Amino acid sequence: MSDLFFINTESREAARWLIDVSKSSICWSNRSAKALFSTEISKDRLLNSQLKNALIDKVQALTSLSPEREENLCWVIKCQDGRVLQCIGHRVHLGPGHLGVKVEAREMTSLVDMGSGQTIGSVDDDEPYAHLDAFNLSYFRFDITGKCLRQSAQALTQFENVEEFKDLFAVSAMAPSVFGQLLTKGRISTDVRFLTKTGIHWCHIEGYKESAGDSFYLQVTDKQDIRLAEAELYRLKNYDSLTRLPNRESLYLKLDSQIAKVAQKDQSFGLLFIDLDGFKTVNDSFGHQVGDELLCGVARRIQGVLPRNTQLFRLGGDEFAILVEDILNDSNLIEVAQDVVSVSAQPYPVEDLEMLVTASVGISKYPDHGKSIDDLLKTSASAMCRSKALGYNNFCLYDNGMKQDYRAQLTLGGALRKAIEEEQFELYYQPKIRLSDELTVGAEALIRWIHPEHGMIPPDKFIPIAEETGLILPLGEWVIKRACHQLKEWREAGHPPISLSVNLSGRQFMQSDLVEMVRATLAETGVDPKYLELELTESMLMADAQQTIEKLHGFRKLGLTLSIDDFGTGYSSLAYLKKFPIQTLKIDRSFVSDLGIDADDDAIVKATIAMANSLNLKVIAEGVESRSQIDVLNDYQCEEVQGYLFAKPMNNIDFSSYLSAQSQNQYDLLAPVH
Structure with a gap:
């Protein structure tokens, strides 16, 4: 007979401990056991009721067996944090009236054969996986035509009307590919989108064909919450929470991709570095709430004038960047910069006020002004500094003479405070x-x-x-x-x-x-x-x-x-x-x-x-x-x-x-x- 899980046999120490069943406590445990059963064993070494009752029932059932017929105890348990563990134990006597169990446990992570007679509780030879219902595991058994033969109690709460294998899938066209892999390879482990009672969810499936070859089993783990968390984590990492624009991290990824794309084709693209003029005055005078609303207004307005082959990023504070793909000449970049400067200078209605900020824009071009991400950002920032020096609300295309200007700007910034103190x-x-x-x-x-x-x-x-x-x-x-x-x-x-x-x-x-x-x-x-x-x-x-x-x-x-x-x-x-x-x-x-x-x-x-x-x-x-x-x-x-x-x-x-x-x-x- 086959079981649904295999033991994780990584080279870490097995969890071992000795249980006094009568007292519902741990007599001894090693370091791995303390870590593995952190949710099942209290600080006072007391067992939770689920583990205690399972042990007592099994140990007492074995007391009538003669020593030569005594067998190992084997059970599956699902922890509070979702992990599934397999435990193997031996009945021992700790003294008059004291039943004990020596236990070794490992975490179970996938599908393989494990042999027969290794589960706690009664075993139905016709349906060897019925015991898993007690552990809220969602599984199915199908025949080789795809007809559903059985599903666990947990599966019934998640899915409805599963008569055929294809009924699980949100996109039924995916079913033949997965089914074919199960039949030809005998096993599968992948993520798919299933149609559940609460909507379309991402699920992880582990499946394998029975050794007899007339059916196969499928365990389903709902991963929708994990997928949503991953999507949110990606959004937080790659998008600005205020303006919803892609952030600096996204710009680096996009520039890396764009450089790789055009490097072999002798093509160019442009990068515009934007810094708002006068924004800090607004932020300091009216507070961050007004400043945030103003930034969102600027972002929306700039996006509204950008052509098809461009993308706007917020780098942080009042700094933005625009990636312009597939340019033919400098005039393409200058037209975008002119539109940004023009639209930014119009008044912004914010909280019954008319705010006025302008934009200074620096332009650099790949590969003329830089062949790496850092070089492009430096050259576009240098050009932006030049546009500010020319009187704000302006744009400049980078030239080599600006590199020294940019370094000078950094040097002057550090010396300015000292100059004020010394009245220079x-x-x-x-x-x-x-x-x-x-x-x-x-x-x-x-x-x-x-x-x-x-x-x-x-x-x-x-x-x-x-x-x-x-x-x-x-x-x-x-x-x-x-x-x-x-x-x-x-x-x-x-x-x-x-x-x-x-x-x-x-x-x-x-x-x-x-x-x-x-x-x-x-x-x-x-x-x-x-x-x-x-x-x-x-x-x-x-x-x-x-x-x-x-x-x-x-x-x-x-x-x-x-x-x-x-x-x-x-x-x-x-x-x-x-x-x-x-x-x-x-x-x-x-x-x-x-x-x-x-x-x-x-x-x-x-x-x-x-x-x-x-x-x-x-x-x-x-x-x-x-x-x-x-x-x-x-x-x-x-x-x-x-x-x-x-x-x-x-x-x-x-x-x-x-x-x-x-x-x-x-x-x-x-x-x-x-």
């Missing part, structure tokens, strides 16, 4: 000129990093790093304090009073204590607030219009002047512009450079100045470099200008000399002629 920074000043008499009436403070080894580092190299790391907050505070002290020094030096403007970053503007910090600095330096001007961008103001209005009124109560910088390049609402307590608009240099040449720029500048005049706002045009631009701006009644035509940014010493020289010139012009 200096403010430069660019004059603001009143057009009516071309006198200097103000200046803009521009930060420069004077590195002890690398010399002067321009802002476009370190400001993006400061934004990303959060160091923009202490750096911005230093700029405001230094600007106020500078106004105090100019006043004490006897220079004519002029205004000094300071640019605020988006993250700095969202500081809850920013107004109080400025108030304390003005009080410390004794500077008249009307000479300090704060410049803000349109994007910054529109991130949360209501909170912006409250903060701007806080500055106005201090007596500060407020200006919108780079006007016309961002997203603004004229309805809100009327509500903002702003005194000045600065026309971006991109509109000034082609004045008198480009009719569209002329129209934009003229309309902006006219609108500002109607709202009683002062207008400053930046980037002025020629007299022809001055003529046009005068015609449009622009009040002030700023640009290289009059002066480049200067350090404190040069700017003081500049102010002194201008004061002398003015004195000479006013002095009487003899």
Whole structure:
């Protein structure tokens, strides 16, 4: 006779122990027994009722046998954790009235013959597997035509109307293949999809043909929960839980597959590295819930513009990547990047707010810019850093010169904090000129990093790093304090009073204590607030219009002047512009450079100045470099200008000399002629 399981004969020590049946306890056990029966034997060495009753019944049944007829005890038991164990024991006497059993046990894992007379309880020679019903095992017996001869009690609870072998299968076309393997090979072990009473489930089957050849047996183990757990584990490992996009792990797998695919065909593919501009400001100011909703909105919007042969990944934080397959030339990648930049810049409605973030995109191409996964990620990240340096909301295609830039970025990031602590920074000043008499009436403070080894580092190299790391907050505070002290020094030096403007970053503007910090600095330096001007961008103001209005009124109560910088390049609402307590608009240099040449720029500048005049706002045009631009701006009644035509940014010493020289010139012009 055959049994349903075979013993796992790995080279580990067998579990052995001695049981006192009368006391329901363990007299002795080895290490393997303690581990194997951890769920069946309590810490007090007491047996559970299932094991105890099985032993007592069998041992007492054997007491009437003479010593020469005494046989080994053999039983199958199913543990609470689902393992099936075979136990083999010998009846022993432990003393008067004490029955005992010496036991050896191993875990059972598959289907083979085991011989007859080895099960606990009664055995039906016509149906040798009936005893397995007691252990909740699901099994079937079929004849060689596929007709079901018997099924266990557990199988009846799982399946219904199983008259033929094919009735088990969710896809009946699979049945002949499995059935054929059983008939030809005599055994099978595989996973299939069965139709159960609760739906289609993945099941593991172990089957073998009887030695007589007229039937075969099939044990079925439901693996649906395991399969679902595996699927969930795969999802957690390979997909981002927030956006449901494939994650960095998936990108590595996909890139590895893509490289192998195109390497032999002399083909190319592209990788776009995306970093959101201004996201950290939103996250820090409004919390992670708002930030998470914004990230999901960005992901949905980018996915909506991607062509067929692309896939979007979230790498973590506010970083994304796009794999572009089967490209013909660089223009294919540039078109995708343009669409991403364009769609990302539109406002996002989040919790009754209109959030504004933009995207900086770096582009690399296989194999031109890297033949490995790491090289492609590095080159695309380098190109992304270049796009940020160019002013955000932009894209760049990698070139070899960016490698050094990327390394420099990493180096600067580590040195920036030390630079703030050691005040390695200096403010430069660019004059603001009143057009009516071309006198200097103000200046803009521009930060420069004077590195002890690398010399002067321009802002476009370190400001993006400061934004990303959060160091923009202490750096911005230093700029405001230094600007106020500078106004105090100019006043004490006897220079004519002029205004000094300071640019605020988006993250700095969202500081809850920013107004109080400025108030304390003005009080410390004794500077008249009307000479300090704060410049803000349109994007910054529109991130949360209501909170912006409250903060701007806080500055106005201090007596500060407020200006919108780079006007016309961002997203603004004229309805809100009327509500903002702003005194000045600065026309971006991109509109000034082609004045008198480009009719569209002329129209934009003229309309902006006219609108500002109607709202009683002062207008400053930046980037002025020629007299022809001055003529046009005068015609449009622009009040002030700023640009290289009059002066480049200067350090404190040069700017003081500049102010002194201008004061002398003015004195000479006013002095009487003899």
